[in-house]
Amino acid sequence: MLKCREVTALASDWLDGDLTTAQKLKVRLHLMMCRHCRNLVDGLATTERIIRDRLDAELPIPAELQQRTTEAIEARLRTDQSGRN
Numbered sequence: 694m695l696k697c698r699e700v701t702a703l704a705s706d707w708l709d710g711d712l713t714t715a716q717k718l719k720v721r722l723h724l725m726m727c728r729h730c731r732n733l734v735d736g737l738a739t740t741e742r743i744i745r746d747r748l749d750a751e752l753p754i755p756a757e758l759q760q761r762t763t764e765a766i767e768a769r770l771r772t773d774q775s776g777r778n
């Protein structure tokens with residue numbers, strides 16, 4: 694079973710489909726059991742979709758959006774590190 698931090702690290706590759714079959718299965722299993730990671734991946738997926746739509750339309754990606762996403766992920770990683778009992 695993957696740890697939340699491992700899933701967070703793999704989330705971007707997971708959305709890009711860059712994981713091996715074994716990794717995909719592990720991530721999927723973790724997401725089925727972990728609401729936190731599901732929320733994180735959902736948020737990341739939404740952001741990536743917005744960015745992709747904008748790239749397709751050749752619109753600029755708001756720096757604020759990238760910034761917010763990065764901050765959210767970093768905050769999440771910090772919580773994982775310190776929030777365990």
Ligand SMILES: [Zn+2]
Pocket residue numbers: 696697698700723727728729730731
């Ligand atoms: Zn998790």
